[in-house]
Amino acid sequence: MSPLFASLLLLAGSSLLLWLIRPHRFRHIGWIAAVPPAIITGWLLTQLPVIAAGQVVSATVSWAPTLGLELALRLDGLSLFFGLIIAGIGTGVALYTGYYFEGERRLGFFYGQIFLFMACMLGLVWADNLLVLFVFWEGTSITSYLLIAFKDTDKSAQDGGRRAFLVTGLGGLAMLFGMIMLGVSAGTYTISEMLATPGLLDGPSLIPGFALIALTLIFLGAFTKSAQFPFHFWLPGAMAAPTPASAYLHSATMVKAGVFLLARLHPALSDHPYWFWALFVVGGATMLVGAIGAMGHYDMKALLAYATVSQLGILVMILAFGSSVAFKAAVVGILAHSLYKGPLFLLAGIVDHATGTRDLRRFAGLGRELPLVAGVGVLAGISMAGFPPTFGFLAKETLLDLFYQAVEGGMPLVGWIGLAASALAGAFFVAYSMTLIWETFFRSRASYGEAAHVHHAPSFSFVLPPLVLTVIGTIIPFVLTQVQDTLFAPPAGSIAGEPVAVKLALWHGFNLVLMVSLAAIAVGLLIFAARSAVRRALDLWPDNITGVKLFDKVIYAIYDLANWATRQVQGGTLSQQASIFLAVGVVVVVAAVTRAQWPADFPIRWGDLPEFTEVVLVVLAIVAAILTVTSTTRLSSIISIGIVGIAVTLFFVFHSAPDLALTQLLVDILTVVLLVLVFYRIPPQKLPPIRPIARIRNLVVAMATGVITFTLVLFTTGDPFFPPISDYFSLNAVALGHGANVVNVILVDFRAIDTFGEIAVLVVAAVGGYAVLRSALYRLRPPATVENASDTAKEGDRA
Template sequence: MTVGDWPLLAVALPFVAAALTPFVLRYAEAAAPYLLCLFPAAIFAAFAAAIPGIAAGQSLNCGIDWLPAVGIRLSVRVDGLSSLFALLISGIGTFIVLYAGAYMKGHPGIGRFFSSLFLFMGAMLGLVLADDLISLFVFWEGTSIASFLLIGFDHTRQAARRAAFQALVITGLGGLSLLAGVLLAGQIAGVHSLTELLASGEALRGSPLYPLVLALFLGAAFTKSAQMPLHVWLPNAMEAPTPVSAYLHSATMVKAGVYLLMRLNPVLGGTPAWESILPFVGGVTLIGGALLALRQTDLKLMLAQTTVASLGLLVMLIGLDTDAAIAGAVAYLLAHALFKGALFMVAGAIDHESGTRDIRRLGGLRRAMPVTCAAAALAGLSMAGIPGFFGFVAKETLYGALADLRVWAAIALAVCGNALMFAIAGQVALRPFLGAPRATPRHAHEGPIGLWAGPLVFGAKGLAIVLALPLAVSLTLGPAVNAVAGHPVDLTLHALPEHVELPLLLSLLTMALGVAAYLSADRLRSLLDTLAAVLKWGPDRGFDQAIAALLRLATLVTRSLQSGRLEAYITATMVLTALALLVPMTVHGEWPALPVWPHLLLHEWAIVAIAFVGLVAVLRARTRLTAIVSLGAQGFAVATLFMLFGAPDLAFTQFMVETLSVVILALVMTRLKLAERDHRPLGQKVIDGSIAGAAGLGFGALLLRVTQTPFDSRLSDFYEANSRLVAHGRNVVNVIIVDFRGLDTMGEIAVVMITGLAILALVRVRARIVIHKEDDRS
């Protein structure tokens, strides 16, 4: 690995931090969060140093061979899009570590929490930087597993366990969809990496399998980015500690699906399916999430539902597939990461210092928590889209894209959704701090620096970007838009409107509707509660019903197939064996020719006769014990034939098997006191005999067909040529058994030994039972 491979080191660094976390917490104690935050800070610094080169149009590609035999590399790609995501993941992650250190101070599971957090950070970095398709899937699943650990961190609560399970199931299904998608797309295009896949857009879009590929990738993206009706896991994930909520909802987990859609836009976009499915699903999610947010009274749940709405807005913009819409999506992506991360931290700080997140019990906190109030105001103004903040720039950009298209349905959805989010911004950022102070479970006061440093920085960042907007466009936003569009885009953003046009009018309409919604929030909440009481069903309840139905189906299948009767298991096994042997030979016309009558010597005929007599004796035996002994005689005769025809190793195995079989079956008969005779009715005997005959016919026909094919002597020639040279043995059979097939032989010996021990245990246990019974009688 060279200096140019530093992106690989950046991906590995969080995993190193996860391993070192217990030691840092043990020896650094109170200073541990400040030391641990240096890991994501170093990653942020590395990607920040690469910004000028990325902005100049360069891309970094590096990797190491993972499975070279199948062309799989652990490779990364750093371009405008992945660089923006990496900066958000590491930059916000730095303050999340500081915030978590203050929020969870003294918690007994803080070490486990930080380790899981760094695992998640590493998986998310790997996801947005991965270039190899299989690596993309591996890191994608890594985020699902790590989020499961984080959401279910407080595993003593049933609600946390359910939320973690729900998130794992839904996003896990999306992971399977992604795996199928990358395999199918790679097979169609004949590639293994995203770089190659993005260069084969026409081949993929022109394939008759394009609809299936699109459906698979959309399934992955919609589950991860919580598009309705698959959104239910995201609000329930609020059972996680607030640092997790802030991280997952601002720059990581929920943005993974958006990243996937943005990354694949050049290769999957530009089709009627793309431009109809994404705007529809995104629009529904935007309005649904905003209405659900307005219904909540818990600060975290309100923010969680607005995250659902924001993700719907991003998906809708990506689906419009114009340069202006993509610019609006990228700008809103950055704005949302900043103000949502800040507001989640504010909600956590309020809960930490006052003891509640219920907005009905909060008010007048501006004097008790002035710094937190300032941070909330900055982030809330950006979320509301007030001029002077980057949130306004992002909404103006997306309104400009919608105005250019004149898609009035999308415009209406965007205005209504943003107006509702304006109202929620006021509810979250203003209502807890304004008005008269209210009594809270704990005496509210300003928290330590770790609780307000992140929100204040993120809130101020929404203002600072506007002051340096041309620089932000040229260094970060522009390269990201170019990567999503798949071609250079002349991006120009304005901090303030230059003319009174439709985008400005839409912004003003959004603010007016937002103010009205804020003032009537309680009445709207009551109306939505009434509507929810009438409907009485939703995707969250549907998830429980689906899991319950799955369990009932599993129980039914288990009871049907696992009856507990050995006879049923053997019958099913033999029926399937007969079908597997006979059906293919019949369908494909592979039945063997009739064999030539063998020319045997007198003693060989004698052995055959013994085997035949043993078989007849088995069929005509009146007791089970007689059948067992007769079966052993027939098996010994077959083993003797093997020995006569030059297969001593096979004969030895057969002798051992027959000996053990007779001994075991005899012990079963004598020790377990089974019935001496077979009491099955004649009809059952005919059915069982037919099944046994069919299986025997299948095996016999298969063996005959195999022996009638031309003999391939390559393996025999190899053994003959190498037994003396490699194994230094003159007896080829011994060399094969001991050297070339040594593990196989050892396995056979182990089986025999385990069987013998089992027989011994059976005898001894049964003997003890008999002795104890006799003692009881006496």
């Protein structure tokens, strides 16, 4: 088996196993749990030189061949790069989780979910088929929902999870349509073939705005997943998740799936002008909203969430461009962000674990109590701030360099705007990074409430994962010449669609880019100094104009609409509901009949008269049916309906259907006896006389139903629209079915699967009847109580 599939199966298997062994009983389970992702990381590392040499690893399993769907995985530069981040950070998170939950009963459940997520995420980046990618994409949405809502008694966690799921799920649905449009246009869903299709965005045939629609749909998926403005609000809400999940899903991996998709499709779609403007504007707006918003929060995780939003905006903005600097900047930005933001989240979890709070206002001199944690925090923090000579500095340099190149390369307006915006964002990066590190570890006294102190010192193994990740991030800038060809060039080449030479250096000499960078740091330090004023200013933003509030308003409006519609359609007595139901059926059939092609000899061939026997039969049936309606006693109505059944039986006899006649006759007998048995045990109800208006409504609906079915039959008994397949059954009944009764041969041989389904229905009906008779007895509370109770419950929901 290909190692690619083996990896996915390994993770899925570990997910199940870690859940089943109830891992909270073992103190150092984290070390065991880290083994599967570590194995995958190791294997991926061995593939680095192979991929860098220009080869690809691929594996395919046929899934649904009739749909053209195959489980195709492919390892190229980009997917290897993302795979390393996912498996590498996954190793750290798996180790960290064991200590974070420390004997909590639901640890196994958490492990199961996060390993399942890891498998989905790896499948997502390795997929070589757009539909397979979509399936894994939704898999990450679902596991993300479960992980955010993990604290099952916490309402904010439930709300946050639901919002995240709705936003990313709806975006994913839009994306699916976009993918199908691209697939139809290319004639294939295999990504590697699709990217090689020329004119992918021209569409199959003269659909106006094909490129615009397809791109918008794809963007909706990518932007919601990667928390781009205006969909960014779900990410801070997702911080209700346990910290390992926040660090892993909502900073290092899952939120980068949108960026990954854009990078993956970059070679085929980036030539369209709409691509550039959408990504540039949305990414830029997200960058600023996130960077500025981060300053307004005191919760460590909320601050980091906004910082993540900002970084995701930068990555999207980079992908708008198509120059080799852009590819370099994207790759460096993705890795740098994962290597400082992941550790910072993990540290926030450690601090929370040790002191019981994440509120920045309540820390005082924590650095003395947790020296190792503070040291790691400083290293990761200066990288986030972008101070030289860190990885974050390198990322910021390449970003600024990208805009500088744009200025030089004939796009002065775009270049200057980008340069200014990213310098502003860079200043805020410095400010919030400083705020986070300073207030957590070094400030001497708490600004609000009682100072929090360490009551539960973290073990070394707990701090190890952020430590290792930060050290890797610190070392990389100093070994650039050794790693740039194997680590950075292949993914940049995948985004470009052709090999790209990557030359990276920390020091470019004194040029404009360095000046801007230093100026941003200076401004950032000023903002840091004046941070209380900035926070007060951000507080002025009105509370009810936030993404969360607006989104909730829309959702509640949908609930209200659904409630209202249900009450209208299914709110009244059974007869009201049935009238609506039948009336809708009438409307549908009328619409169909008026649009249908009328048969040539329609309505009726008056030439041949119906046979006398048939007329007698039908008259008998109709008279009996009317008697059933009008009879005042139960016995007479039962007898009348029995006569209707006999008339139908004779109808079948008349039309040469002996099997049907036999069946109908027996069923008729059984029905009559059944009705007699039951009805005498149900006492007659004393109902008030029917209102005239209701009687008229019933008559109208019933007549309309009758007329419509009448027309329907006239249609179906005309000339057949297509040749019946029945002749095949008649001709082959003896040869293939060894039977002379064609009807029975069809039932038990030719169409036996249908029959099997039908007898299963019978068994289900019997089981259902048995269950109803055996169900426990209950009665409703008096309605007044019920209504009051549900009213208060509803208000509670809203509050």
